[in-house]
Amino acid sequence: MTAGHYMIAEDQTIVSGSVPNVVDALMLMFAAYYCVNISYRSELGATLEFLQRCLFKINPDKWTTV
Template sequence: MLSVDQTIVNGHIRIFSDAVMLMFGSYYCMNISYPAAQASTLEFLQRCLFKINPDKGSKVDRNTTKRKLIIIQ
């Protein structure tokens, strides 16, 4: 399901690919950074599998002390 501010917006998502598309769309529409623990995985999925490559910037919050993610294309 997709919820915004604790309100269910779409509770009938049956197909996994639809759920993933809604998740990525939500991050971009609401301008939210990826959670630090999942940032590398989500960035990989975004760039390598879904071919969503912004010209500049990233949805990974760079304020953490973790190593930077480098993607070679």
């Protein structure tokens, strides 16, 4: 990734405007789903579940999305 910084937005509102790298941006986005109790969008369900199970090791053996 070549961007200088990343932003986290929810409902078209910027929550964090200067995240230094893609890994931190990904972790902040994922944490926001849990902290704010946001439901996964149906279009992103499989991607977010992959992050949850494979990268963050949360319930790695219990897949719900096919």
